[in-house]
Amino acid sequence: MAPDWETLPRMLRDQAERHPDSIVVADGGTRMTLSGLRAAASEVARGLIALDVAPGDRVALWGVNSAHWVRHAFGIWDAGAVIVPLSSRFKGFEAAELIAKTGAKVLITGAGPSAAPLADLLPPIPGLRQVTHLDGGGGSAREADDRALAVRPEDLCEIMSTSGTTGAPKGVMLDHAQVLRGYWDWSEIVTLDEHDRYPIIAPFSHGFGLNAGLIACVLRRATMVPIPIFTPDALMSLISAERITVLAGPPTLFHRLLDELDRGSWDVSSLRVAICGAAAVPSALITRLVERVGLKRMINAYGLMEGTVVSMTRAGDPIDVIANTTGRAVPGIEVKVVDDDGKPVAPGERGEILQRGYGVMRGYWNEPARTAEAIDAGGWLHTGDVGVLDAAGNLAIVDRKKELYIVNGFNVSPAEVESLLLREGSLAQTAVVGVPDPVTGEAGLAFVVPRPGAAPDPEALLGWARANMSNFKVPRRIVVVDALPANVNGKVDKPALRKQALGE
Numbered sequence: 001m002a003p004d005w006e007t008l009p010r011m012l013r014d015q016a017e018r019h020p021d022s023i024v025v026a027d028g029g030t031r032m033t034l035s036g037l038r039a040a041a042s043e044v045a046r047g048l049i050a051l052d053v054a055p056g057d058r059v060a061l062w063g064v065n066s067a068h069w070v071r072h073a074f075g076i077w078d079a080g081a082v083i084v085p086l087s088s089r090f091k092g093f094e095a096a097e098l099i100a101k102t103g104a105k106v107l108i109t110g111a112g113p114s115a116a117p118l119a120d121l122l123p124p125i126p127g128l129r130q131v132t133h134l135d136g137g138g139g140s141a142r143e144a145d146d147r148a149l150a151v152r153p154e155d156l157c158e159i160m161s162t163s164g165t166t167g168a169p170k171g172v173m174l175d176h177a178q179v180l181r182g183y184w185d186w187s188e189i190v191t192l193d194e195h196d197r198y199p200i201i202a203p204f205s206h207g208f209g210l211n212a213g214l215i216a217c218v219l220r221r222a223t224m225v226p227i228p229i230f231t232p233d234a235l236m237s238l239i240s241a242e243r244i245t246v247l248a249g250p251p252t253l254f255h256r257l258l259d260e261l262d263r264g265s266w267d268v269s270s271l272r273v274a275i276c277g278a279a280a281v282p283s284a285l286i287t288r289l290v291e292r293v294g295l296k297r298m299i300n301a302y303g304l305m306e307g308t309v310v311s312m313t314r315a316g317d318p319i320d321v322i323a324n325t326t327g328r329a330v331p332g333i334e335v336k337v338v339d340d341d342g343k344p345v346a347p348g349e350r351g352e353i354l355q356r357g358y359g360v361m362r363g364y365w366n367e368p369a370r371t372a373e374a375i376d377a378g379g380w381l382h383t384g385d386v387g388v389l390d391a392a393g394n395l396a397i398v399d400r401k402k403e404l405y406i407v408n409g410f411n412v413s414p415a416e417v418e419s420l421l422l423r424e425g426s427l428a429q430t431a432v433v434g435v436p437d438p439v440t441g442e443a444g445l446a447f448v449v450p451r452p453g454a455a456p457d458p459e460a461l462l463g464w465a466r467a468n469m470s471n472f473k474v475p476r477r478i479v480v481v482d483a484l485p486a487n488v489n490g491k492v493d494k495p496a497l498r499k500q501a502l503g504e
Contacts, residue, residue: 002184007176008077008157008215009148012038015218022194022221026242027067034221037074044075045147046139051106051129055080055147058102058159061205062086062095062118063110065226068133069204070214072108075134077176078148082156084171085205088112089470092121093423099125102159102171102365106131113229153177159365160207162305162411169416171365172207172305179211180219182308182359185330187216189312190246190275190299194221197270198246199238201227201253202409207305208277212248222246232256236266244268248275250409250441251285258288272296277303277409283323302326302397306374307381308359310335311395325394333357336380337389350398353387354380403494405434405442407472414494417444420469424461426454431484432475433498443476445501449484456480 005011012034015022020035032040053059059081063069076083084102086095095118099107106129112118122130157179159171192198198217202209204226217224225242227235236257238244247253254274260266271293281300289295300322301312313327321327329335336344337351345351360381363371375381384402387395404411414432421430429449437443450456458478465474485493 002181005180006153007151007155008074008180009041009151011180012041012074012078012218013148015221019194019221023223024218024221025067025070026197026223026225030067032067032070034218037071037218040071041074041078042141042144042148043136044072044134045078045144046141047131047134047137048075048079048081048106049144049147050137050139051131053079053081053105055150056082056155057106058082058084058104060084060086060095060099060102060104060107062088062090062107064088064113064228065200065204065209066110066228067226068110069226070224072134073204073210073214074218076108077151077157078144080147080151080155083158085158085160085203085210087161087203087205087470088118089203089472091468091470092123093468094470095121096123096125098161098169098171099128101169105129108132108134111228151176156362158210160210160305161205169413170367170370173362173365174308175362178308178358179215181332182330183211183216184219185332186212186301186309186312187220187222189314189330190216190273191297191315192216192220192222192246192273196220196222196245197225197242198222198248199225199227199235199242199244201230201235201249206410207303207308208248208409211308212275232260236260236264236268239271240267243270245270246273246275247271248277251276251281252408252439252441254285254289258285258292261292268293273299275299275301277301277326281323283319286319286323298322300326302395304383304385306361307333307355307383308361309333310353310355310359310383313394321394325390325396327395328393329395330359333359335389335393335395337387337395347389347391350386350388353383353385353395353397355383356380403434405444407437407442407444408440410472412442412444412473414444417446417469417473417475420473421446421448421461421465423468424456424464426451426456426461428452429484429492431492431494431497433494433501435476435498435501437476440472444473446475446478447481447484447497448478449481 016034016038025032059076109118157176161169200213286298303309311326313322334356417432418430428451432446434442461478485496
């Protein structure tokens with residue numbers, strides 16, 4: 001049972017009062033205790049209040065994982081505002097689109113992946129206040145504390161960007177109460193505690209990095225180690241030097257870890273728990289991690305931005321359950337698998353996964369019609385994922401109804417990549433499909449039709465894509481074609497393109 005904190009500001013205050021000297025952030029030479037985090041968050045909140053940020057206003061935060069990100073996130077919540085995380089991989093117009101969509105009043109920026117100030121990439125946005133660092137700003141500490149204690153459980157705490165099949169990213173609204181409960185239960189199953197040292201590899205702008213990383217560590221007083229840029233050898237060195245105990249990431253991360261172990265004499269004996277969110281985890285990988293690393297437990301899980309945590313494997317589950325399923329529904333969440341008519345299917349049969357319970361989002365920001373499409377009148381979230389429930393209630397993810405594909409753990413919308421590619425100017429049509437990739441899990445393959453008189457070069461197009469979109473959205477390959485295949489309804493025949501892509 002989670003403590004009766006109700007909101008993130010109250011949780012931080014209680015933790016800081018009871019355990020002031022617990023270190024929750026280790027960022028290079030920077031060590032931040034709970035009392036230090038509380039003081040830093042209050043300072044940021046005073047600065048935001050001085051900038052006329054009111055309760056419920058949106059504040060965008062843009063930068064790589066760092067102590068700077070942590071203190072400003074909790075400062076935003078202390079001010080009663082809603083955090084809008086921007087991916088450090090965003091290019092200027094990607095960031096500008098989300099800022100405009102959410103009506104963010106203030107943008108807080110830090111360093112990007114190249115250590116250059118991200119604010120330099122952003123086109124001018126009328127009325128937006130841009131800052132890189134917030135101090136007290138002359139604001140009253142009493143006013144900031146009153147603001148923090150006035151936050152209610154049902155108030156929004158974050159608007160997370162998620163890829164949509166229409167091409168326009170959607171803003172997922174989550175409140176304080178559901179985030180606190182969801183990641184208290186998640187961390188309980190993970191057995192995360194004050195003795196753990198946990199590198200946060202997933203970006204804080206991603207739901208997993210923010211909620212199952214940054215927030216979970218403060219909930220459980222674990223020491224988070226923010227990772228601004230991931231490299232396998234640096235991770236191995238970190239595990240050895242910092243005595244890392246918990247590691248989370250896609251299967252490719254753990255394959256890389258084992259590859260590095262085979263090449264060097266790293267000491268990874270401190271690792272005890274690994275968390276992997278994937279449709280399937282090779283059983284051989286789990287066996288190798290247990291035997292080679294001495295791992296005590298591997299956990300598989302399923303969640304989505306719109307539904308927080310859905311299912312997790314549990315202690316004592318056999319390897320085949322961990323390898324082939326994402327476990328059973330977490331407390332307070334109902335899961336069912338239905339056919340095209342919405343009727344539950346028998347155990348072992350495929351259907352769409354529906355979820356209901358406290359973890360379902362409050363909706364998409366300013367998009368009631370799309371919210372109604374996702375959440376039905378009975379409160380069931382239609383995930384768009386295809387799954388199978390076994391007799392014991394273990395959920396296996398077997399396919400996606402949506403066209404989304406996953407690159408290194410990031411959902412990618414083909415429609416969004418297509419619309420971005422069209423901005424280059426030489427293309428009349430684009431169609432992107434996801435294909436298997438041995439390194440990233442999946443990758444995009446783009447088929448493009450030139451505009452009359454244009455002769456686009458695939459390598460030049462890829463160069464443009466790298467310069468103008470997040471790296472995980474950049475297609476692995478671009479193929480120039482005279483025309484795209486169409487189905488009987490005149491729409492682009494994506495199955496035919498996927499078949500062609502797989503053949504190539």
